Amino acid sequence: MKSCSFTLIFNMKIPFIAARIQHMRTNFFLFILLLSGLSACKIIKNPSTPIEKIILEDVVVTPSSKKVILSYKPMETRVVDLxxxxxxxxxxxxxxWVNGxxxxxxxxYAYALSQVKLDAHGFTLLRVAQLKGRDTLTLSYDYDSLKLNVSLASDLLLKDTLQLLIQYIAKPNEIKTGTGKAISDARGLYFINPLGTDPNKPRQIWSQGETEYNSGWFPTVDAPNEKHTxxxxxxxxxxxxxxxxxxxxDTKHNLNGTxxxxWQxxxxxxxxxxxxxxGNFIVTKDTWRNKEVSYYLEPAYAPYARTIFGKTPQMIETFSKITGVDYPWDKFSQVVARDFVSGAMENTSAVLxxxxxxxxxxxxLDNPHEDIIVHELFHHWFGDLVTCRSWSNLPLNESFATYGEYLYNEYTYGKDYADMVFAKNLEAYLRSKNKYQESPIRNYYAExxxxxxxxxxQKGSWILHQLRNEVGDSAFFKGINRYLTQNAYGTTDIHNLRQAMEWASGKDLQVFFTQWFLGKGHPELQIALKRxxxxxxxxxxxxxxxxxxxGLFTINTELAYVSLHADGTSKVKTIPITIQQATETIVLPPIGHELILSYWIDPxxxxxGVIVETKDPNSWMFQAGLATGYQAKQRAIKAISNLPYEKDSxxxxKLITQLLSSSLYYDQxxxxxxxxxxDTFYAHFEPQIIDMALHNKVVEVRDNSMYLIGYKGKGELAKSILLQGLKDSSYEVMATSLQSLSITDETLCLQKCIGLESIQTATLQxxxxxxxxxxxxxxxxAYYKSVLGKFGMYRNSILNAxxxxxxxxxxxxxxxxxxxLENYYTLSSDRDKAKTFRSFLKTxxxxxxxxxxxxxxxFKAFKEKVQTDYAN
Structure with a gap:
């Protein structure tokens, strides 16, 4: 599952919410989205410029006097095998309702049974019976709206198979909704615009089973350690x-127009x-090694199916080669649904x-969404083929799927690009200080x-990256193959992965797995080199x-250092080091009378974790210029940017000049x-910034350049560049240019807005x-009436505006x-419309x-209706 909850987003640069790397994303004014479940989300920085505050209703948080006691969550006990x-x-x-x-x-599973217990949430049961050939035997049962306990006519022995018939009506819309971080609703099955009243949304039905929600529309053993056909x-x-x-x-055409x-x-x-x-989907079909690869899209987007999903066969081939296990399922389909409660879901052979x-x-051009496609695809090996046997072991699914994004980027675009993208995962974890006390493998949790x-x-993906470094590439991928082939179509816990990696590497990895997967937190290292x-x-x-x-971490890593030879030449050398004590001194190999100009660990x-190195400005500059690893280079750049301007300008x-001249767009x-x-340097580099804004091939570079011109540029020159930005091929660049123009010339900006109202794209509107x-x-x-309810997940942002x-x-x-507003509210099929309108009306x-x-x-009547709907 690819998840990112966007319940309330503040201080975000309006034109861009997407799954791509954002080096500079400060915004012009506050933007709030009332969404549930975006995907592939990256953290966006807070603005450095003043913004108008838009305040929703006050929220008062009263600490509970009761301490939350987390209970141990074991693997679901196997009683019956579905x-x-x-x-x-x-x-x-x-x-x-579902008539089922x-x-x-x-x-x-292990013992003879006189009863069978199943998960079935919110059903009206019509009949429960045992099928025996042509005979049907009605069975008695107990049902509490969550668990169905069926009493059998005779004991079910280990050699026996029970054919259990259940006729029912499922009412998923009447199930109490969830409040999870990855899944914002717990119904399991969703009717979208069921009566067709919403003119901006198609009628659809779709399901979302993770974690244990499919029992809201069919009876089952709703646990991750169960497997069925x-x-x-x-x-x-x-x-x-x-x-x-x-x-x-096959498809059977019925006489009543159905x-x-x-599906099998x-x-x-x-x-x-x-x-x-x-739903009303148009299907576009590709193939991979004679297997169906298909894309289900709304008719308006069907012409772009291969633009959106066209790399999928290549992605399948990439992961088949990386894992050494060919894609194991009968087909690979992808469908896009409205109002989905998460980012995406890795349903076997049918991603939503x-x-x-x-x-x-x-x-x-602005966001191809490759990372989300890759993430869900890699789940078909890690999560679908081999499944974590309990949610405590979720990293076996999600850490691998997230690391799959890195592996695909590395294989397809190279290590430099992959490292740059991957760094955002570590940054996201390190920002989440409230999560430092959580271990990746968690046996204690509330839900x-x-x-x-x-x-x-994110953290789990970095642990896998460190594991790869620990055992080496050959053993790592050998271990992955062993893990997948030994446990195919089965379930695992973290020790199965450890055993596979130990088999592949010949190493004892107990310490590694204990400190990284079973332990909490991360190392924070203070490093200094002294002569x-x-x-x-x-x-x-x-x-x-x-x-x-x-606790203390044992870390096998490397030290890189730049030594100056007597003849004036310098060379970067790398040596292995091990860190394991609270304080320790590591002696470097003898270098005679040579000088060390700079150093950095974990090259x-x-x-x-966090690495803090002590060195002078010139040493940082050597590191910025000579470090080949993205993380080491970024540490140097950050340190140089924090130097006192008066002393080290x-x-x-020199650093900015060096980065701007780089051929790598992320250096730019x-x-x-x-x-x-x-910002003292803007005037010095303005010609280069203007050139990048108008001519750079990379959307992010043009976009961020236009942003800088809007905030730092002045006069007619800045205005003329921004007007050219309104003609860019990228909607993101157009939107940024338009916003920037509001600072340079508000009247002209509003005039341009009128001319752009006809372009029906979410970013601009x-x-x-x-x-x-x-x-x-x-x-x-009239304008707001024309755009209300449109543009999918941005509709609440426009409503808020x-x-x-x-x-x-x-x-x-x-x-x-x-x-x-009344008409929009009446016609809207949004599940949370009463909550949204209540908040906005109050403000x-x-x-x-x-x-x-x-x-x-x-007004009072409308407000009362909204309040009544909210209460219900």
Whole structure:
């Protein structure tokens, strides 16, 4: 699963929320999204410039007087083995119900059984019976709306297989919703715009099983250590397209204008990976080694299917080669769904993506969403083929899928690019200080969703990277292959991975796995190199200064240093070192009378922790110029940027010049970031920044250059460049140029906004909606009416912009706006619309000066309706 919760996002640069690297993303004004579950998200920096604060209702947090006691979460005890699931399903859109018949093939796991217990959430049970050939034997049962306990007519012996028939109505929309970090809802199955009232959204049905939510629409053993095969029969309208796991075996056309699609998967997988999706999709088909690779998109986006997903066969080939295990499933399909509750989900052979993944050719320039596609694909080895047997062992799924992004980038684009992207994972973890006390393998937690976090994903991916460094590439990939082949179609815990890596490397890895996977926190190293003149040698002083509760780490790494020879030449040398004490001194090999000009540890960038090195400015400059690893180079750049300007401006100037002249676009982005921070240098580099804004081939470089010109540039020159930016091929660059223009010439910016209203893309319309909210003085009700509810996951941002705009408008504009808001609210099929409107209406009333309007009967009636809906 690819997850990132965007419930409330503050201080974000409006034009860009996407799965790509952001070196400089400060924003012009506050932007709030009320979303649940974006994908592939990267942390975006706080703004360095003043922004207007947009405040929602106050939230008062009262600490609980009770201490939360976390209970031990063992692996689910295996009592019964679910061998096969056969489902016959049809759908009641009016009530949002599933009419289901399930036939479950069950055997005892270890002991004979007189009862069978299943997970079934919120069902109306119509019949429970045992099938014996042509005979049907009705069975008695107990049911508490969560667990179905079926009493058998006779004991089920180990050699026996029970065919259990359950006829039911599932009511997933009536299940209490969840509050998880990765999954914002717990219904399991979702009816989107079921009555077709929302003009901006298609009617769809889709499922989301992880963690244990599929039991909201079919009876099962809803645990990750269960595996089953399946046949699913979906009866839908003729015009609808269906998708499920495995292969579409046949379609039966019924006399009543419906059809029944039969999907079959005969390779076992966990019940949470079972999926269905139903809607108006256009299917585009590719192949990989004669296996189907298909893409399900809304009709408007079908022409761009190969733009969005076209690299998928190459990705499958890449991972088949990296793991040494060919893609193990019958097909690989991807579907994009509306209002998805997470970022994406690795349902076996049928990945479901959130709606931002579908986009046009031009939008593809700004974010191709490769990382999310790669992440879910790699799950088909780590998570689907081999599944963590308990959520405590989630890193076996999610750390690997996240590291899969690195492996793909390294294989496809090279190590430099992969390291640059990967660094953001470590940064994300290190920013999450509240997570330092969590170990990747967690047996104690409140809810399963609690372990879907930065520790299981980002930190875990770095631990795998360190493990690769520990055993070496050959043993690492040999161990991966061993782990996958030994446990194919089965379940594992962390010790299975350790044993596979020990087998491949011949090393005892107990210490490594204990400190990194079972332990918490990370090392914080203080490093200094000193010359011992008395003994004519250099000594590396190392201190571990992390929280003492983390313990001491044993780290096998390297030290790189630059030595100056007598003939004036210098050379970078690298030696292995081991760090394991709280304080220790490592003696370097004798170098005679040579001088060491600089040094840095972990030159390849493998340590999941913090490294602080003490050295002078010239030494940092040597490191910035000679370090080949991304992490080591970035440490030097950060240190140089923090030097006092008055004393070290020449070094900073030299560094920025060096970075700008680099052929690597991320060096150029780093240079722009430094110019933003050290704004004294803007005038010196303005010609180069203008050239990059207009001619650089990389969207991020043009975009960030335009941003700098808007904030640091002056006069007609800056304005002329920004106007050219409005013609860029990238919507991101256009949006940034438009925002920047609002600083240079507000009147001209608003005029340009009017001309851009016709371009139907979320990036521009979100930006225009907020520019109007901040600057427009005239009546913009017609504009907001035209964009409300559109642009998918940005619709709440645009709605928020409208409410913000209305705060400063007179009574007449407010009265005109009210029916627009009422109509949008009535037609909207958003699950959380009452919560969203309640918050916005309350803030509008608090901020607006038009008190008479808020006393009107019509406003009070609307507010009361929203409040009633929210309460219900």
């Amino acid at each position: 061998v096969h699931t056969k489902l016959f399903l049809s759908f009641d859109y009016l009530h949002q 018949t399930a036939v479950l093939s069950l055997t005892p 399946q046949d699913i029969y979906l009866t839908v309208e003729e015009k609808e397209t269906t998708l499920s796991n495995g292969l579409l075996k 059809k029944t699609d039969h 998967q005969l390779k076992p997988h966990a019940p949470y990976l079972t999926m269905i999706a139903i 993506h959130y709606e931002m993944v579908q986009h046009t050719d031009r939008e593809h 399963a969703d609690d372990v879907f976090d930065v520790v299981s994903y 011992n003149t008395e003994k004519n040698r250099y000594e590396l002083e190392v201190k571990q200064v992390q929280d003492s509760s983390f 390849k960038g493998n340590i999941p 020449s070094i900073q100037l 982005l780093t240079a722009l970031d430094l110019i933003e921070k050290l 979100r930006t225009i909606s907020w520019l109007y909210a901040s600057h427009a003085k005239d009546n913009k009700n 409208y409410f913000t705009y209305l705060r400063n408008q007179n009574k007449a504009v407010l009265e005109e706006a009210l029916p627009i 509008l009333q608090a901020k607006s000066k038009e008190t008479e309007f808020f006393e009107s009967v019509t």
